[in-house]
Amino acid sequence: MxxxxxxxxxxxxxxxxxxxxxxxxxxxxxxxxxxxxxxxxxxxxxxxxxxxxxxxxxxxxxxxxxxxxxxxxxGVCERCQGDIPTERLEILPHARFCVPCQQKQKG
Ligand SMILES: [Zn+2]
Missing domain, CATH: 1.10.287 (Helix Hairpins)
Structure with missing residues (x-):
């Protein structure tokens, strides 16, 4: 599968x-x-x-x-489909976006 x-x-x-x-x-x-x-x-x-x-x-x-x-x-960004860095996932295990996309998401 x-x-x-x-x-x-x-x-x-x-x-x-x-x-x-x-x-x-x-x-x-x-x-x-x-x-x-x-x-x-x-x-x-x-x-x-x-x-x-x-x-x-x-x-x-x-x-x-x-x-x-x-x-x-x-671990895949829902917005740009890029990898979300492991360090970010360790801090925020349920992160849906990478940092740049998260910032765009807010604005
Ligand atoms: Zn992204």
Whole structure:
């Protein structure tokens, strides 16, 4: 199904990343469940809603990264199709764009 041979070290790295992202996904899902279940105080609900939004966003980012790993497009910039530098991915595992494209994306 996949095309060509890939570097094995890369595959190892992706396997590890996939495992840690899956774990993170579970943690965030549990947090979201907790946040959405716990209501009562309206002041707290306001704080909660910001946390819920942030948690949802990170779940989205994590699941996007997991999907790209599965599809074999992880680490490829979605905008210019170039490689996203490994150092960037280490800091931001769910990065979808390389640095120049990310900056263009904002502007
Ligand atoms: Zn790019």
């Amino acid at each position: 996949s095309t060509g041979t890939h570097r094995r070290a890369d595959q190892d790295r992706l396997d590890n990343l996939h495992a840690s992202l899956s774990q993170e996904f579970e943690v965030q899902t549990a947090r979201l469940t907790e946040l959405t279940a716990d209501t009562g105080d309206p002041n707290q609900a306001h704080t909660q809603s910001a946390l819920i939004a942030a948690t949802r966003q990170s779940l989205e980012q994590i699941s996007g990264a997991l999907r790209r790993i599965a599809e074999g497009t992880y």
